[in-house]
Amino acid sequence: MEEKIMAILNDICGADEGELEPDTDLFEEGILDSFGVITLFVEIEKQLGIKLEPTELTRDEIKSPALIIRQVLQRA
């Protein structure tokens, strides 16, 4: 599951495998924006069947790959 989430995130961020560090601040670094977040949520729902509502999580709760993985796993 974790690998799948990272693959989705890499695809959205245009990053190669292993390029994104688990604790990278995706918003601070300008890697993820509002459109990136909603694309991520849509892809997670399509590929993993886990639904995240647009205002369910704050930016602080999904600001790094590690936090995104944790949030998705909690809902799996």
Next chain:
Amino acid sequence: MTPFNGLLFFYIMALLLVPAVVLGLTNRPLKHYGFIFTVIMILFVFDTWEKRVTLIAFYVLETALVLLYSQIRKKSRSRPVLWLFIALSVAPLAVAKLGALVPRLNFIHLLGISYMTFRAVQVLIEMYDGLIIEVGLMEFSYFLLFFPSISSGPIDRFRRFRADLEEVPGREKYIELLRVGIWKLMWGALFNFVISSLIYTDWISKLPESGFLATISYMYGYTFFLFFNFAGYSLMAIGTSCILGIRTPENFNMPFLSRDMKDFWSRWHISLSTWMRDYVYTRFAAAALKGEWYKDRRTASYIGYIITMMTMGLWHGLSLRYIVYGAYHGILMCVNDILDTRWKGFKKLKRGEFSSLLLILITFHLFSFGLLIFSGRLF
């Protein structure tokens, strides 16, 4: 009486805040008195029976819609039903805005109608999302009518507001809230009554009504005037909220340091731009992505920006200047997005010491020109 204006207003508000301070300092819950404070302040500000009846009618409609929708939502999740409830909730605001153009519809005059509508619609949408299941009559009424931010925002969120209501801060935390509250009230007053007033009386009001150079000067003056005026109001609203134990979100974060337009909208009227982002832009983008409406998925973002910014423009009013203002910002956001996604050097420019200064200057002029359109001086 106008909110945050005139000595009498501040005198009454200060007196009515004393019990809140006593409750806060003695570890007692603030929510019940906070609601009483809101009702009394509303009675002072809505000072004619016409205003009060309009407010009561609006309140009854919005509350009935939210309570009814919460019951319907427990049984089914239907998008057309949500749209119907949103339409009914927005109807008074739409009529109030149309009233400026159509004399027959010019019968709803209600201070704070825009901000209260935002609050109600947000609750409906988050009920649909399943994030808000149940709302109590008292907590929703308090949220809808919350006095400090009723006239000019910031726009709070229900789940965040409710968390503050449930919390009894305790003496130490409350002392900090009180300190922040008084500090923000002071800064807000300085911004609003001193700086923005000076800019208006000594700068803007002395400019000739036409002429190229006068218009350029007006553009700068109006930008600073609006910032100090609006940020001043927001600070006073946030400060008053703190004294009532409510951490109303910030509305401005040094917008003059924005490096591009996306950065600007994360610093200027933040509570409005994040509301628009969360309840208009992302909703459209998600629907477009799920339905695969466009070959290039980024197209969903561009159209989303145009729709969002046009909605924001129309929310200010139905005049041509607001429509153009919305379209202008929609286009700027699209250009910003294209630069972000297709030009790798743009990110480097934003981080460079000299280049970032240049971008700050360019962004400042872009949003100042937008405010010049907004001001109505051009057309």
